Amino acid sequence: MQLWDAPLEVVHTSLYGFAGEVVHPRGMISLPLTLWTFPLRKTCLLKFLVVDIPSSYKVILGRPTLYAFRAIISTYHMKIKFPVVGGVGEAQADVLQARKCYVEAIKRGKKRILEETSGEENFNKWGKDSIPRTELKEEAPVTVQPMAELLTVELISGDPDKITKIGSKMKEDVREHVISCLRKNKDIFAWTPQNLEGIDLGVITHHLNLDPTIRLI
Numbered sequence: 001m002q003l004w005d006a007p008l009e010v011v012h013t014s015l016y017g018f019a020g021e022v023v024h025p026r027g028m029i030s031l032p033l034t035l036w037t038f039p040l041r042k043t044c045l046l047k048f049l050v051v052d053i054p055s056s057y058k059v060i061l062g063r064p065t066l067y068a069f070r071a072i073i074s075t076y077h078m079k080i081k082f083p084v085v086g087g088v089g090e091a092q093a094d095v096l097q098a099r100k101c102y103v104e105a106i107k108r109g110k111k112r113i114l115e116e117t118s119g120e121e122n123f124n125k126w127g128k129d130s131i132p133r134t135e136l137k138e139e140a141p142v143t144v145q146p147m148a149e150l151l152t153v154e155l156i157s158g159d160p161d162k163i164t165k166i167g168s169k170m171k172e173d174v175r176e177h178v179i180s181c182l183r184k185n186k187d188i189f190a191w192t193p194q195n196l197e198g199i200d201l202g203v204i205t206h207h208l209n210l211d212p213t214i215r216l217i
Contacts, residue, residue: 003029006029007029008026008027008028008029008050009027009028009029009030009047010027010028011025011027011028011049013025015049015051023051023053024051025049025050025051026050026051026052027049027050028047028048028049028050029047029048029050030045030046030047030048031045031046031048032044032045032046033045033046033061033065035069035071035080035082035089035091036089036091037089037090037091037092040084040086040087040088040089040090041084041089042069042082042084042089044065044068044069046064046065046068047064054108055105055108056101056102056104056105056108057101057105069082070082070083078092078093078095078098079091079092079093148167148168148169149168150165150166150167150168151165151166151167151168151175152164152165153165153166153179153182153183155182155183155186155189156183156186161191162186162189162191164182164189166178166179166182
């Protein structure tokens with residue numbers, strides 16, 4: 001289109017494909033788009049995201065375009081119709097060109113899969129493919145880990161079941177004070193469900209949000 005010096009609006013969002021691949025747009029540009037079959041035509045100023053990737057399609061029109069043209073599409077007839085002054089305009093797709101683009105897109109997908117599995121860099125006539133690669137790796141689930149090693153403290157001397165853990169990087173006097181405080185208040189620990197007797201229901205209560213007047217089935 002020879003729009004080498006056209007200013008691009010800054011875009012801070014990325015595009016995500018069906019397989020999770022990420023494409024970072026170069027920017028956004030406003031261009032007039034005309035749909036027509038002689039003599040009825042309609043032109044709207046639309047915003048397009050500009051990406052630097054090889055593709056069988058030069059432009060992809062989405063819902064904002066259909067909204068701007070108030071258009072109705074028929075994939076079966078490969079036709080788009082839209083209201084214009086004096087009637088209904090339409091644009092007919094080229095069946096052969098559409099088939100060619102589809103086949104080329106399938107070939108590109110298969111080629112990319114082979115290149116990714118073989119570990120080779122993806123090169124094409126535009127140079128190295130700018131799409132970031134993400135390798136699928138089985139990673140262990142991320143869990144919260146303590147900042148430092150923990151010390152085990154017996155709250156009741158000689159009872160290994162009544163224990164808790166505290167940080168190991170406290171100063172000695174602070175650690176002794178914390179242990180003394182825990183042992184002094186050991187009665188507030190609930191070691192078994194039976195220790196929870198007497199808790200006020202106003203603290204927390206689990207209930208099912210059901211209508212009591214409905215007959216149970």
